[in-house]
Amino acid sequence: MSINKKVKRTIMENSSQYIGSAVLIxxxxxxxxxxxxLNINLEKSNSSFKKDYIQEDASFIVQKKIDNIAHLESKFNIIMEEGSTFDYDFSKDKTIRVFTQNNxxxxxAVIEGSQIKNDDEICLDPAFAKENKxxxxxxxxxxxxxFKIVGYMSLPNYIYPLKSETDMISNPKTxxxxVITKNSFKYFNKGYSFYSIKFRGxxxxxxxxxxxxxxxNKILRWTDNRENGRISYVDAKIDGIKKVSVAMPLAMLILTSILISVVMWRMVKKEFTVIGTLYALGYRKFEILKxxxxxxxxxxxxxxxxxxxxxxxTVKPMIKYMVTFFNVPLASINYSxxxxxxSFLLPLLFLTISSAxxxxxxxxxxxLELMRGGRNKNKVNFIERNLKLNRSSFxxxxxxxxxxxxxxxSVFLLLGIVFATMFLLYGFAAKSSIDYLMKDTFENVYMYEYDYMFNSLQKGSPNQGEAYSLAPFTKKDDEKLNIIIYGINENSKYISLKDKNGDKLSLEKTIVTKPLSEKLNLKEGDVIKIKGKFDAKEHTVKIDKIADTYIGDNIYMPINKFNTKFNLPQESYIGLWSDKKLDLPQEIVLKENTKSDSKKAFDSVIEPFKYVVSGMAFLAFLIGLIVIYVVTSLVIEENKQTISLFKVLGYKKxxxxxxILNSSTIFVLIGYVLGIPLLMISLDAMFKSVTKDINFSFPIIIDKMYLFVGFIIILLTYELSKRLSRRKIRKISMSESLKSRME
Incomplete structure (x- = not known):
């Protein structure tokens, strides 16, 4: 078709609009x-890893060794295996957890190298090995x-290698x-035993x-895999990637569709006379549309x-990056x-349909109407007609x-700025939220440095540290929800809980954390029915206060009330908190956690996160620049004659x-302001969806400094776009106004 020869020429003449659209796509x-x-590869690898290497459905610790495993396996149609573990400290800041090799x-799963065969061989997880060379x-x-290192491996119950199940962030440096053989493990005569089970039916x-x-026997601890952060955090992360993989590209496609629609409408309006002539020459509507x-x-x-x-x-480096966090064996990459x-069809459909x-x-x-320039060419819209501008300056x-x-x-510009703002502030909001979640929790809520849990109840007043107790429960009508109830000292110096106004709560009350109150829609004075996780006994708990802390589906009550309510001996406890390392017999200690380990893990994750925020800021800058520059180009194109006339009338540059260029300032400001609450709403919905099955919730916070920095970036983007557009204005000659008069 001969009229198609002008396609290339038109694109080259208005290159900024089309190149900007292509970059957004x-x-x-x-x-x-x-x-x-990335999502399908992680999901497939995670799923096959769980299945092929028989990930546990639950693990537990009991007071005495189980001698009838085969009988229990037959009776309950399960697979059960005893495992053993101990922690070895290379230094104060570096610990390795050694497990027996299960069968x-x-x-x-061996990722690289070979499986252990001899008693002097060992396999390490790859992230720890890499960080420590x-x-x-x-x-x-x-x-x-x-031991000789013969391979790197991954365990299905330690996909995300957290030191403690309650931790949020792993740190492979520390x-x-x-894994070693069972014979080698016996040599050390250390650690404790646990049992892993897999349900056959x-x-x-x-x-x-x-x-x-x-x-x-007596169950001391029971952990279902959905409550184990080493497993559940991986599923939550994959779910988060799945949501982002749809929402973000879709938003950008919609933005690009609006941009192309605006460009196409401007072109069609400009060429009404040409289209009318083509109709008169015998071209059909379909040919012109095509x-x-x-x-x-x-x-x-x-x-x-x-x-x-x-x-x-980008897929391969991204998968390698994710695998450094999630220890999953990856056989090959499926590019799907x-x-x-x-990826080819969606932009084509979106842009073609919107343009059509x-x-x-x-x-x-x-x-005839087309050759006259269209119908109602100079029609004034409702808003302009009702504005009283008589007293305003020209x-x-x-x-x-x-x-x-x-x-x-104008709508396109507004949406573009809103999207760029949300994209820019997403990284800042994530950093602010994580920063608040970790620092506020570890500095303002948990004041202890060391947390010791014993393998059996201790009685009497401890000589050192501060005693506490805990017990796991489920909601009576929802066994999937895991609730931890703590018994703490009424005058505890290691726990500080505050309400939403920042006022300190009395520890004589029964207090629930924010994540649990949100999941159960609890209010002060409500009563919840719970069931013991180990013994299935039913209890009721009245909630006095709600603590504004974001980690844990927890309830806190005085330890004396705890022991009385759950029929435990008075002055009994299961753990100690302390601000210094305690000298305790290793045979009675089940686990030891330090707050400094959690802080170091947090710091190690935040460091690379700075680069992520920088990358998102650059992309937001690029998107904002494209949107503003394209809109400014359209304004200049539509006002060529007006600009020329201004020059004839003696207006200065x-x-x-x-x-011409400052007319969009108000929409840039409105777009930035609108982007903030829209981001907060979208992040709140996303985080609630992602964290619904794990025991913490995200506070959605943006530091005021980041809001200011974001505004400066958007403003600089706007100013740069205006600077780039000045060249186009300078190129318009005074003769343009005369040409329009002659036409």
């Missing part, structure tokens, strides 16, 4: 491919015994896991199994091709042709009318720049 496709292919449940073939000394036998164990659809088709094809290619290049095809709708509006006019009236006479363009 490119960014959208990069995110679409990167997140979706029934939680089988070690341990290579395959090196020797490592644990206590007085030397903590790792290892229904999990309904869970309560019956606990009752059977409690008849001849011609105009070549513009979005070209833009989407270029943007999606480059974006998909770049997205595929489905997502590659969708817009072009079709212009093509509904008759040839500059003010010009800017207001410029905005109101092209509502779609600065005055013209101010009139």
């Amino acid at each position: 490119m960014i959208s496709c990069i995110f679409f491919i990167m997140f979706n292919v 029934k449940v939680n089988l070690p 341990y290579k395959i073939g090196d020797n490592i000394k644990i206590y007085d015994k030397n 903590f790792g896991i290892a 229904s999990k309904d036998v869970n309560s019956e199994l606990k009752n059977t164990l409690n008849e001849s 011609h105009y659809l070549l513009y979005p088709f070209t833009v989407s094809l270029v943007g999606s091709t480059v974006g998909t290619a770049l997205g595929l290049l 042709p489905k997502y590659i095809i969708l 709708l817009v072009v079709n509006i212009g093509l509904r006019y008759s040839p 500059n003010t009236k010009f800017r207001i009318r410029e905005l109101l006479r092209n509502i779609p363009r 600065k005055e013209i720049y101010s009139l």
Whole structure:
């Protein structure tokens, strides 16, 4: 078709608009491919790892050794295996947790090297080995015994290697896991035993199994895999990636569709006379529509091709980056042709359909109306008609009318700024929220440095440290919800709980944490019915106060009340808190946690997160620059004759720049302000969805400093866009106004 020859020329003449659209599509496709292919690979690897290496459904610790494992396996249709573990401190800041090699449940998966065969061999988790420069073939000394590192491995119950189940962040510099043979483990005569179970059939036998164990033994701790952060955090992260993989590319595609629609409508309006002439020459509506659809088709094809290619290049490094956090064996990368095809088709569909709708509006006019420049060419809209601008200055009236006479363009600018703001502040909000969550919790709530838990109840007043007790429960009508009730000293110096106003709560009350109150919609004075996790006994607990702390589905009550309510001996306790290291017999200590380990893990994660925030800030800057520059280019194109006339009338360059380029300032400001609450709402919904099955919630906070920095970045983007647009204004000659008069 001969009229298609002008497609290339038109794109080159208005290159900024089309290149900007192509770049937005490119960014959208990069995110679409990167997140979706990353998600399916992590999901598939995680799922096959759980299945092939028999991830536990639960683990537990009992007071006495179980001698009838085979009988329990047969009776309850389960797989059960005894495991053993101990912690070895290389230094104050570096600990390794050593496990026995299992052969029934939680089988070690070798990622590199070979499986252990001899008693002098050991396998390490790869992240710990990399951070501490341990290579395959090196020797490592644990206590007085030397081991040869023969491989790197992953355990299905330690996919995210947290030192404690209640931790949030792992730190491979300071903590790792290892596997040795059972014979080697016996040599050390240290640590404790635990049991892992895998249900062959229904999990309904869970309560019956606990009752059977409690008849001849006593369960000290029971952890279902959904309550184990080493497992559940991985699922939560994959779920989060899945949500982002749809929402972010979709938002950018919608933004690009609006941009192309605005550009196409402007082109169609400008060429009404040409279209009317084409109709008169015998061209059919479909042929003309097909011609105009070549513009979005070209833009989407270029943007999606480059974006998909770049997205595929990012997949491998992103998977490698994620695997450093989540210790999952990855056999091969599945690039999924489905997502590659969708990455091409979605931009094409979005842009073609939106452009077709817009072009079709212009093509509904008759040839005569088109040749006259369209119907109601100078119609004033409702808003402008009702504004009283008589007393306003010329500059003010010009800017207001410029905005109101092209509502779609103004809406596009507003949405673009909102999106750029949300994208920019997302990184800042995530950093502020994590910073508040960790620092406020560890500095303002938990005042202890050391946390010791014993393997059996202790009685009497401790000589050192501060005693506490805890017991796990479930909600009576929802066994999936795990609730930890703490018994603490009424005058505790290691726990400080505050309400939403920041006022300190009395520890004589029964206090519930914010995550649990939100999940159960609890208010002060409410009563909840709970059931013991180990013995299935039912209890009721009245809530006196709600603490504004975000970690743990916890309830706190005085320790004397705790012991009385749950029929435990008075002056009994299960753990100690202390601000200094205690000298305790190792045979009675079940686990030891330090607050400094959690802080170091937090700091190690925050450091690389700074680069993520910087990257998001750059992308937000790029998106904002494209949107503002394209809109400014459209304003200049539409006002060529006006700008030329201003020059003829003697307006100075600065005055013209101010009139034409500053008309969008109000939408930039409104867009930034609107972006903040919209971001908070979207983050709140996303975090609630992601954390619904784990025992903490995210505070959605943006530091005021970051709001100021974000505003400065958006403002600088706007100013840079105006600077770039000045060149276009300078190129417009005075003769443009004369040409329009002659036409």
